[in-house]
Amino acid sequence: MTTKKHRVLPGFGLSLGYSLVYLSLLVLIPLGGLIARSAQMSLAEFWAIATAERALAAYRVTFGCALLAAIVNAFFGLLVAWVLVRYDFWGKRFVDAFVDLPFALPTAVAGITLTTLYAANGWIGQYVEGVLGYKVAFAPPGIVVALIFIGIPFVVRTVQPVIEDIEPEVEEAAASLGATRAQTFVKVLLPTLFPALLTGFALSFSRAVGEYGSVIFIAGNMPMVSEITPLLIISKLEQYDVAGATVLAVVMLVISFVLLLGINLLQWWAANRHSGRHVDAGVQA
Amino acid sequence: MSIEVRNISKRFGNFVALDNISLEIPTGELVALLGPSGCGKTTLLRIIAGMESSDTGQVLFHGEEATHVHTRERRVGFVFQHYALFRHMTVFENVAFGLRVKPRAERPAEGEIRERVTRLLQLVQLDWLADRYPSQLSGGQRQRIALARALAVEPKVLLLDEPFGALDTQVRKELRRWLRRLHDEMHIASVFVTHDQEEALEVADRVVVMNKGRIEQLGTPDEVYSAPASPFVYRFLGNVNVFRNRVHGQWAEVDRAEQAGKDEALAFVRPHDIEIQRDASPGALSAGVLHVQAIGPLVRVEVEHQGEIFEVELTREQHQALALAAGETVWLRPRNLRVFQGDRMVSAQTFDLGAGI
Numbered sequence: 001m002t003t004k005k006h007r008v009l010p011g012f013g014l015s016l017g018y019s020l021v022y023l024s025l026l027v028l029i030p031l032g033g034l035i036a037r038s039a040q041m042s043l044a045e046f047w048a049i050a051t052a053e054r055a056l057a058a059y060r061v062t063f064g065c066a067l068l069a070a071i072v073n074a075f076f077g078l079l080v081a082w083v084l085v086r087y088d089f090w091g092k093r094f095v096d097a098f099v100d101l102p103f104a105l106p107t108a109v110a111g112i113t114l115t116t117l118y119a120a121n122g123w124i125g126q127y128v129e130g131v132l133g134y135k136v137a138f139a140p141p142g143i144v145v146a147l148i149f150i151g152i153p154f155v156v157r158t159v160q161p162v163i164e165d166i167e168p169e170v171e172e173a174a175a176s177l178g179a180t181r182a183q184t185f186v187k188v189l190l191p192t193l194f195p196a197l198l199t200g201f202a203l204s205f206s207r208a209v210g211e212y213g214s215v216i217f218i219a220g221n222m223p224m225v226s227e228i229t230p231l232l233i234i235s236k237l238e239q240y241d242v243a244g245a246t247v248l249a250v251v252m253l254v255i256s257f258v259l260l261l262g263i264n265l266l267q268w269w270a271a272n273r274h275s276g277r278h279v280d281a282g283v284q285a
Numbered sequence: 286m287s288i289e290v291r292n293i294s295k296r297f298g299n300f301v302a303l304d305n306i307s308l309e310i311p312t313g314e315l316v317a318l319l320g321p322s323g324c325g326k327t328t329l330l331r332i333i334a335g336m337e338s339s340d341t342g343q344v345l346f347h348g349e350e351a352t353h354v355h356t357r358e359r360r361v362g363f364v365f366q367h368y369a370l371f372r373h374m375t376v377f378e379n380v381a382f383g384l385r386v387k388p389r390a391e392r393p394a395e396g397e398i399r400e401r402v403t404r405l406l407q408l409v410q411l412d413w414l415a416d417r418y419p420s421q422l423s424g425g426q427r428q429r430i431a432l433a434r435a436l437a438v439e440p441k442v443l444l445l446d447e448p449f450g451a452l453d454t455q456v457r458k459e460l461r462r463w464l465r466r467l468h469d470e471m472h473i474a475s476v477f478v479t480h481d482q483e484e485a486l487e488v489a490d491r492v493v494v495m496n497k498g499r500i501e502q503l504g505t506p507d508e509v510y511s512a513p514a515s516p517f518v519y520r521f522l523g524n525v526n527v528f529r530n531r532v533h534g535q536w537a538e539v540d541r542a543e544q545a546g547k548d549e550a551l552a553f554v555r556p557h558d559i560e561i562q563r564d565a566s567p568g569a570l571s572a573g574v575l576h577v578q579a580i581g582p583l584v585r586v587e588v589e590h591q592g593e594i595f596e597v598e599l600t601r602e603q604h605q606a607l608a609l610a611a612g613e614t615v616w617l618r619p620r621n622l623r624v625f626q627g628d629r630m631v632s633a634q635t636f637d638l639g640a641g642i
Binding site for chain 2: 167169170172173174175176177178179180183187188191192
């Protein structure tokens with residue numbers, strides 16, 4: 001005799017079906033179309049466009065800058081989240097609200113503002129360029145600056161709740177066992193934060209890879225030097241080279257997917273390694 | 286290693302957490318800091334550990350000034366109520382932590398670390414859990430690991446903040462006995478904080494009863510229970526009956542309530558220190574029996590005297606001999622009582638319960 005298995009939450013079939021349809025409509029079908037469109041050309045043609053010198057340079061700029069920005073964000077985002085959770089200071093609520101601004105601000109506004117600031121005659125640019133002799137706006141460093149700006153809330157908002165979860169007692173315990181502040185951070189806090197930090201890093205990175213609006217204002221958009229792949233796609237489209245644009249899109253898609261999959265696996269590994277979820281947890285004595 | 290605390294005071298804003306506390310704990314002694322929540326016991330423990338700084342006063346370890354020594358150099362073993370284990374480390378690595386963070390010159394070799402951790406895990410009888418993570422352990426197991434972790438660095442003093450507070454009764458009892466044994470093997474000074482009087486009386490060599498940032502009484506478990514130094518200690522440790530009195534020189538008289546004034550005093554009697562008699566005798570109080578209830582080995586009798594309700598505890602034999610029933614009138618005779626005027630104890634033994642006759 002079989003008994004029907006009851007779940008606490010009903011409607012598994014319905015909700016899964018709905019999710020799949022929704023995902024298909026919004027994500028899978030457009031992406032499928034993209035691949036179908038690029039599949040119309042021969043492999044040699046595809047390869048030629050995908051590995052054109054200008055395209056390769058654009059990938060380098062796009063992924064390199066995004067990676068750099070995500071690394072910087074992982075570091076400073078962690079710092080900002082830490083300060084927001086652990087210290088009380090005047091205006092903390094405002095700072096907390098400021099963190100979300102890059103989410104809301106139109107990216108073009110961000111791009112124009114940053115360009116104005118970092119241009120050779122801008123508030124910051126005149127010192128960086130004039131005194132240090134380092135060109136930011138209209139050069140790759142400008143792209144990184146813009147990507148840092150739009151990416152930082154992702155790190156702060158993913159790490160913040162995890163820091164809130166860490167009991168101060170854990171740090172006190174480490175101190176009473178003779179650990180220095182640095183040892184406590186490296187051996188106790190960082191491992192606990194690592195999965196969340198990785199998530200924040202991945203979000204910030206993927207946001208940066210796809211960013212267009214703010215970058216085109218500050219980048220200078222010189223082919224081979226500071227031209228990002230999204231811009232290259234747009235310019236191909238403007239020349240009615242739809243096939244070429246699709247090829248670049250597919251390449252970006254594949255690279256992004258592989259990188260994100262890698263990060264996700266790493267994350268899954270980091271989260272599972274210590275929770276012991278993979279072993280039977282029913283040990284009670 | 287002895288601990289000495291001299292004239293420690295601590296405020297949090299307007300709240301006085303500790304008010305001029307002085308305390309000495311010799312090596313080998315297990316001391317309980319006992320009091321209601323908010324009495325300052327945890328703050329005192331944290332000041333001894335160096336996790337909190339006092340506004341005034343000194344902390345001395347073995348006669349040496351340690352007030353401004355950082356926690357990590359005090360060599361205290363600290364055990365938290367909620368364990369505070371490192372959740373991303375195995376049980377083994379948790380215990381080994383204190384050894385691994387030592388400066389390179391002092392750090393034992395890997396083999397020795399392994400040996401010491403294994404020995405500690407055997408000591409807490411959990412060596413079979415070495416490869417598990419804290420999330421896979423029960424509360425009692427976690428606390429034993431936390432203790433093993435604290436002992437790994439060979440602390441000079443062991444401090445425990447409500448160590449059994451989050452555990453259920455059965456495990457608690459077992460761990461209490463076990464802590465006592467462990468302490469006796471280590472020859473260090475240990476201090477533990479608790480709000481559970483039974484725990485303090487059962488485990489500690491000496492009990493420090495605290496209230497509102499001050500020490501109310503310091504003594505052996507027997508002293509604080511049978512000879513409480515203040516009404517607070519009486520009320521906090523076990524059940525007690527309170528009779529209102531007026532004091533005339535050496536004599537106190539029970540409740541002539543309307544005259545109560547500055548000479549009013551309170552007499553405290555434990556429920557098991559009241560004798561119930563069938564017949565009137567000089568100095569006994571008349572009372573009506575309200576309720577008789579058997580609780581385990583004891584029989585609790587609720588009686589009423591002049592509108593106030595008192596509790597008497599009888600043994601089963603006493604109860605069988607008396608055969609009390611609700612509604613009867615009986616006579617109460619306290620065997621052991623202490624009279625306080627305000628916080629001051631007066632004429633402890635000479636007492637005339639004339640009002641009853």
